[in-house]
Amino acid sequence: MELKKNQEILLTIEDFTREGEGLGKYQGFPLFVKDTVIGDKAKVSITKLKKNYGYARLVEILEPSPDRVTPPCPVARQCGGCKIQQLSYEKQKQFKWNQVANCLKRIGGFEEIEAKMEPVYGMEHPWHYRNKAQYPVGLDKSGNIVAGFYAGRTHTIVPNTDCLIQAEVNKDILEIILEYLRNNHIRPYDEKSHTGLVRHVLTRVGFVTGEIMVCLVLNGKKEQLKNSAALVKQLTVIPGMTSIVINTNKEKTNRILGASCETLWGRDYIEDYIGDVRYQIGPLSFFQVNPRQTKVLYSKALEYADLKGEEIVWDLYCGIGTISLFLAQKARQVYGVEIIKEAIDDARRNAALNQMDNVTFYVGKAEEIVPAQYQHTGIHPDVIVVDPPRKGCDEALLHTMTAMEPSRIVYVSCDPGTLARDCRILCEEGYEIEKVAVVDQFGHSCHVETVVLLSQLKPDDKI
Numbered sequence: 426m427e428l429k430k431n432q433e434i435l436l437t438i439e440d441f442t443r444e445g446e447g448l449g450k451y452q453g454f455p456l457f458v459k460d461t462v463i464g465d466k467a468k469v470s471i472t473k474l475k476k477n478y479g480y481a482r483l484v485e486i487l488e489p490s491p492d493r494v495t496p497p498c499p500v501a502r503q504c505g506g507c508k509i510q511q512l513s514y515e516k517q518k519q520f521k522w523n524q525v526a527n528c529l530k531r532i533g534g535f536e537e538i539e540a541k542m543e544p545v546y547g548m549e550h551p552w553h554y555r556n557k558a559q560y561p562v563g564l565d566k567s568g569n570i571v572a573g574f575y576a577g578r579t580h581t582i583v584p585n586t587d588c589l590i591q592a593e594v595n596k597d598i599l600e601i602i603l604e605y606l607r608n609n610h611i612r613p614y615d616e617k618s619h620t621g622l623v624r625h626v627l628t629r630v631g632f633v634t635g636e637i638m639v640c641l642v643l644n645g646k647k648e649q650l651k652n653s654a655a656l657v658k659q660l661t662v663i664p665g666m667t668s669i670v671i672n673t674n675k676e677k678t679n680r681i682l683g684a685s686c687e688t689l690w691g692r693d694y695i696e697d698y699i700g701d702v703r704y705q706i707g708p709l710s711f712f713q714v715n716p717r718q719t720k721v722l723y724s725k726a727l728e729y730a731d732l733k734g735e736e737i738v739w740d741l742y743c744g745i746g747t748i749s750l751f752l753a754q755k756a757r758q759v760y761g762v763e764i765i766k767e768a769i770d771d772a773r774r775n776a777a778l779n780q781m782d783n784v785t786f787y788v789g790k791a792e793e794i795v796p797a798q799y800q801h802t803g804i805h806p807d808v809i810v811v812d813p814p815r816k817g818c819d820e821a822l823l824h825t826m827t828a829m830e831p832s833r834i835v836y837v838s839c840d841p842g843t844l845a846r847d848c849r850i851l852c853e854e855g856y857e858i859e860k861v862a863v864v865d866q867f868g869h870s871c872h873v874e875t876v877v878l879l880s881q882l883k884p885d886d887k888i
Contacts, residue, residue, distance in 0.1 A: 428454065430471050433484060438465040441520055443842075445508035445871040456481045459577075460502055462512045464490025492516040497552075498589045505577035507590065507869035514868065518545040521873040522863050525841045533845035535858060542861040546721050551590075551868030556697070557714045558591045559681050560599060560626045562606075562613040570606050570613055572599050572626060580616060590869060592630040597663055598639055602626055605656045614644050622649055624674060625681050629706055631697035632716045636667040638695045640686070640708040647671040647687050657690045668692045670708050682709060696778075699723060702750045704775050711744050711768060718866040722837065722874055723751045725862045726810060729835045729878035732756050736807035739831075741791040741822065746772030746784065748812055748837070753784045756808075761786045762794045792822035799829055810835045817843025820850065827854035834879040844875055855882050 428434070428451065438447035438461045447461030449469075455478040458469050466488035469481035486493070496502070496510040509517055522545040529538045548554060560572040563582045573585035586599040606613065606623060614624040625642040639660055643650065650656070650671065660666055669690040674683030686693065686708050694707045700720050706712045713719035726748060730738065732755035740749040743761030745768050753759045753776075761784065763769050769788045776784045787794045791811075798804075809831045811818060817840065826834060834856060838844035848858060856879040864874045 428471055428474060428479065430474060432471045433468055434471070434481075435487065436467055436469050436481070438463055438467065438490070441509075443524055443871060454479065458483055459508075460511065461486075462490045462493050462509070462516075464492055498585075500573075500583050500585050501869075503576050503583045504574050504585065505579075505583075506574055506588070508577075508871055510869040514547070514551050517868065518547045518865055521545060521865055521871075524871075524873060525844075525861065525863050525875050528841035528845040529848065529858075529861070531845070532842055533849040533852075535845075535848070535852075538858065538861065541858055542863065546718070546725070546862060546864045548715075548718060548865060548868055551865075553590065553593050554717065554868065555591050555714045556630045556632055556716055557712070558588065558595055558626075558628045560595075560628075562603075562623045562626060563615070564613060570603055572603060592628070592632075594630060594637060594663060594665070595628050598628055598637075598660065599626060601659045601663075602639075602641070602656070605652075605659065609651045609655070611651060619644070619677055627672070627682070627708060629695055629708075629712075630665075631667075631695050631706075633698040634696050635665040636695035636697065637663065637665045638668040638670065638706070638708065639666070640670040640672050640682075641689075642672045642674050642682060644675055646673060647689060650689075653689060661690065666691070667695050672708055684709075699747060700751065701754070702747075702775075703778055704745065704747065704750075705771065705778060707771070709767060710771050713747060713866070715866040718864055718874075719747070722864045722866065722876060723748055725864065725876045726835050726837055727751055727755065729860060729862075729876060730756075730808045730810060730833060732808070737804055738808045738810060739795065739806045739829075741795065741809065741811040741818075741826075742813045743772060743786065744768050744812070746775050746786065748810055749784055749786070750775060750779055750781060752808075752810065753781045757783065759784045760798070760806075762791045763788065764790055790819070792819040792825065795822065795829075796825045799825070805829065806831045808833045808835065810837065812837040813843070813847075815840045815843065818847050823847055823850045824854070827851060827856065830855075830881060832881050836875075836877045836879065838875045838877070839872065841873065841875060844877065848877060848879065851879055856880065857882055 436449040440448040446457045460483045468484040473480040501510040529535045571584040587596045612621040614621040627640040629638040738756045740761045749761040860878040862876045
């Protein structure tokens with residue numbers, strides 16, 4: 426039977442994609458269906474057909490999967506954030522573990538990798554875990570000022586001041602700001618006309634220190650924010666309020682933050698801890714959004730690095746030095762490399778803040794800095810830690826890493842596909858995967874973090 430657009434059919438969901446869509450087969454033809462989970466029997470409507478696969482939307486769940494749960498968030502289906510909130514948390518963890526295993530097998534060619542994988546490290550309480558939120562501000566169809574999140578693959582705002590994965594204090598912050606905007610007749614930004622003032626509200630919350638930052642992203646200067654003293658007065662009633670900042674972004678862009686910030690009240694940063702290491706965090710700083718699970722992730726990286734106190738360590742794609750400083754607690758010397766100058770400025774500030782003088786940071790491309798420093802100093806690294814962006818490592822850097830012959834490479838990854846690809850290259854050049862840890866930092870989303878320990882093969886091993 427030939428399928429047609431808008432045709433309704435019955436479908437059993439058999440698998441999950443890495444993006445969190447259900448996958449079912451109709452007479453052998455694969456169909457991807459958002460908002461479904463493995464085991465659902467559903468009525469779906471065909472939305473798009475390609476030569477070898479198609480897409481459908483969920484019409485009705487006829488027989489729910491035993492792993493399906495009712496999402497506690499009332500806008501979970503409309504919002505683009507929590508794509509798998511309708512799946513029980515235990516099954517979410519299993520899905521992510523399987524995702525890493527499948528990528529390492531299919532892309533990396535590691536046939537029996539499951540034997541080297543630890544059980545997934547999940548959250549005790551997978552709610553209110555994010556320390557950073559970015560809320561777009563706009564008008565609804567009735568002309569009311571709203572804040573929330575964009576619906577999936579759109580710039581339509583789903584109003585929501587009480588997101589269940591964000592810090593609970595954000596609800597109070599947003600309601601104060603929305604009331605202030607209404608009372609002072611301040612228009613939110615309109616993307617189409619490039620008019621209006623307030624584009625986004627960014628919040629950061631220190632989970633250990635309790636310090637709070639509020640950053641208003643404006644299509645203009647802070648002087649255009651009428652009666653700002655009233656806003657400051659209301660926000661500073663909230664316990665922990667430390668920093669109220671204005672960020673200017675007058676560009677026609679999807680980028681949330683502009684380059685310049687002005688402090689409206691308080692400090693221009695907050696502080697927080699991961700483990701025993703203290704960090705200063707500004708509006709533009711990159712900082713892991715789930716500090717509790719980040720401690721689990723970094724502790725696992727530190728365990729895999731197996732530092733005894735005399736090692737030389739390179740930390741590549743080091744950002745603001747979060748992993749570098751964690752490693753410096755137990756290494757003789759750590760060298761961090763990052764291409765973004767502002768991140769390195771933060772890294773150096775954080776090293777000074779923690780009185781760590783055994784860390785040196787370089788600005789530049791890791792694939793250029795590392796070989797140049799190696800050639801100049803001849804310093805042999807005992808351990809290399811790498812935490813690249815989603816696209817993975819530059820291949821030239823992978824070759825440089827293996828040429829330096831560290832005893833151990835610890836690869837921290839936010840993308841199982843590029844992790845598998847890069848591990849295959851490293852293993853072709855004299856390393857083997859020894860251990861794999863899967864850490865859930867982003868409950869109810871499809872994202873997963875992984876730490877892999879690769880050990881150098883000894884001459885006897887190669888034979």
